[in-house]
Amino acid sequence: MRELQATMTLAEFHSWQRYYAETPFDDHYRYHRPAVLVAQAMAGGKAQDKLDFLVPPQTWGAAEHVGYSSADLNTLAALGLKPPARD
Numbered sequence: 001m002r003e004l005q006a007t008m009t010l011a012e013f014h015s016w017q018r019y020y021a022e023t024p025f026d027d028h029y030r031y032h033r034p035a036v037l038v039a040q041a042m043a044g045g046k047a048q049d050k051l052d053f054l055v056p057p058q059t060w061g062a063a064e065h066v067g068y069s070s071a072d073l074n075t076l077a078a079l080g081l082k083p084p085a086r087d
Helices: 002-007 010-022 027-043 047-054 070-078
Strands: none
Touching: 027 047
8 A cells, every 4th residue: 555655646536437437447347358259249138147157146235235245345345435236
């Protein structure tokens, strides 16, 4: 934390918060969704079934955190953000 405070201005930190809120860069968006889109284009079927195969739904945590891994929650917390509701 001290390294972050020493190397990043508050304005840059807020910029990263806004960027992450608008364009999440977690595994779901970087890997799983694109893989599901390719599979959908090739085979059809239900996209949610393919996503559930790649990343089984989480069943732990508070109801508002279902669907987020601990890495997701830690990243959001580090950026000072609350997890948005997932469908």
